[in-house]
Amino acid sequence: xxxxxxxxxxxxxxxxxxxxxxxxxxxxxxxxxxxxxxxxxxxxxxxxxxxxxxxxxxxxxxxxxxxxxxxxxxxxxxxxxxxxxxxxxxxxxxxxxxxxxxxxxxxxxxxxxxxxxxxxxxxxxxxxxxxxxxxxxxxxxxxxxxxxxxxxxxxxxxxxxxxxxxxxxxxxxxxxxxxxxxxxxxxxxxxxxxxxxxxxxxxxxxxxxxxxxxxxxxxxxxxxxxxxxxxxx
Amino acid sequence: xxxxxxxxxxxxxxxxxxxxxxxxxxxxxxxxxxxxxxxxxxxxxxxxxxxxxxxxxxxxxxxxxxxxxxxxxxxxxxxxxxxxxxxxxxxxxxxxxxxxxxxxxxxxxxxxxxxxxxxxxxxxxxxxxxxxxxxxxxxxxxxxxxxxxxxxxxxxxxxxxxxxxxxxxxxxxxxxxxxxxxxxxxxxxxxxxxxxxxxxxxxxxxxxxxxxxxxxxxxxxxxxxxxxxxxxxxxxxxxxxxxxxxxxxxxxxxxxxxxxxxxxxxxxxxxxxxxxxxxxxxxxxxxxxxxxxxxxxxxxxxxxxxxxxxxxxx
Numbered sequence: 001x002x003x004x005x006x007x008x009x010x011x012x013x014x015x016x017x018x019x020x021x022x023x024x025x026x027x028x029x030x031x032x033x034x035x036x037x038x039x040x041x042x043x044x045x046x047x048x049x050x051x052x053x054x055x056x057x058x059x060x061x062x063x064x065x066x067x068x069x070x071x072x073x074x075x076x077x078x079x080x081x082x083x084x085x086x087x088x089x090x091x092x093x094x095x096x097x098x099x100x101x102x103x104x105x106x107x108x109x110x111x112x113x114x115x116x117x118x119x120x121x122x123x124x125x126x127x128x129x130x131x132x133x134x135x136x137x138x139x140x141x142x143x144x145x146x147x148x149x150x151x152x153x154x155x156x157x158x159x160x161x162x163x164x165x166x167x168x169x170x171x172x173x174x175x176x177x178x179x180x181x182x183x184x185x186x187x188x189x190x191x192x193x194x195x196x197x198x199x200x201x202x203x204x205x206x207x208x209x210x211x212x213x214x215x216x217x218x219x220x221x222x223x224x225x226x227x228x229x230x231x232x233x
Numbered sequence: 234x235x236x237x238x239x240x241x242x243x244x245x246x247x248x249x250x251x252x253x254x255x256x257x258x259x260x261x262x263x264x265x266x267x268x269x270x271x272x273x274x275x276x277x278x279x280x281x282x283x284x285x286x287x288x289x290x291x292x293x294x295x296x297x298x299x300x301x302x303x304x305x306x307x308x309x310x311x312x313x314x315x316x317x318x319x320x321x322x323x324x325x326x327x328x329x330x331x332x333x334x335x336x337x338x339x340x341x342x343x344x345x346x347x348x349x350x351x352x353x354x355x356x357x358x359x360x361x362x363x364x365x366x367x368x369x370x371x372x373x374x375x376x377x378x379x380x381x382x383x384x385x386x387x388x389x390x391x392x393x394x395x396x397x398x399x400x401x402x403x404x405x406x407x408x409x410x411x412x413x414x415x416x417x418x419x420x421x422x423x424x425x426x427x428x429x430x431x432x433x434x435x436x437x438x439x440x441x442x443x444x445x446x447x448x449x450x451x452x453x454x455x456x457x458x459x460x461x462x463x464x465x466x467x468x469x470x471x472x473x474x475x476x477x478x479x480x481x482x483x484x485x486x487x488x489x490x491x492x493x494x495x496x497x498x499x500x501x502x503x504x505x506x507x508x509x510x511x512x513x514x515x516x517x518x519x520x521x522x523x524x525x526x527x528x529x530x531x532x533x534x535x536x537x538x539x540x541x542x543x544x545x546x547x
Binding site for chain 2: 003006007010013014017018086087088089090091092093094095232233
């Protein structure tokens, strides 16, 4: 095995060990419980279109990005991105490849949690299960997985800024503030594309849902590249 | 490097929670076992982190084997480092960690002959997350010493807080690494550990290489050797004059122009000289503000010009 692939694997393995079952279960339980309760409350307030409102509001607006943020924070600790992989770097791992491996590992965990959050939110918003609600839940799941993965890379890039990686907090704040605004700048944030995929086309004016899917993938790649480029080798 | 210098530091500055480096100039050749005596507050822990490539220097230059360790993965792979608080990659058990280190660094034996002697063998099946501080440092020591074809082996307090502190075995392993071409640097606050492990000893004080003794003087760091006592008092002249007549005092110095400079008292017996200082202060009516025992000084051992400490003029 080459040192490059060993570096990537070391980063992934480190993150999966750090997040572990206990953290993953805790984050999942908290996020899913919040999304389910919020979705149930939406349905109780107004039955019509409750699932969409729950998905676009508390589901993808709060639970999913905060869950992705929590996964990344568990993965890297409190410091910068390169500090998160420093135990592997001390043994000679390439920091950039280890950081990429760490982000990919965290993104996989976040995607699984994101899919679950979206699925539960949709089902709780629809009420009694039906073919339509299951279909909507499945569609929401892959959107949730893709969005959560994109958020992980987005926060990972943020963690490469600031002495203690505090850029990730600013990234979260910017996404919360600018992401929902139907402006051209919103195209740069995962939230806008997720909202478009969930049925709010005005979130990204002029973008089709297919374009937003590509947009989310492109953003994930862009932020991954930015995070890696900003990490010393 | 062509002149045999492995570590070259110039104006190195940086700090951690314990201490700081304040413009360290250092050159270390290959094939030597050197030691810097100093506490963590003098910058030993941050120096170890910088040499290992785990800490980026705040300013100045640090080159190990021709490249800065912070930026070069290939250089870090050839540096074996035991830090004050080692960060072990939690990839499962100690055995799995050693396997990861082998994959990252290239081939090295799965189990070294000296693992048993330092207490690492018994830890191989233990999960990383369940190790206490002594065990973590022991695994860190095993990782540091097992780096293949090392450029540099830097060990912070290798005989403290480890499962088995066997100076004889460690000295043998360090000298074997040095004979293979590595530069070995021990950072410790213990003069006895320095004497037990290294050939060349210098002192690191407040972030700079302060004063040093070369190889022939190493034994003088052992207990019972001459030691310097620094005395802070409000009447340094009177105290120095009175101490000049004391039989326990071998030599002394003080500043005629600056009363804030401590009186330096050299003696073979620390307790006797301390008693003499206390008695003299009482007799002179001087206020004895503080006393500090320090390792004996000498010429600078490692200068920035890359001169080997062995070759330095006595």
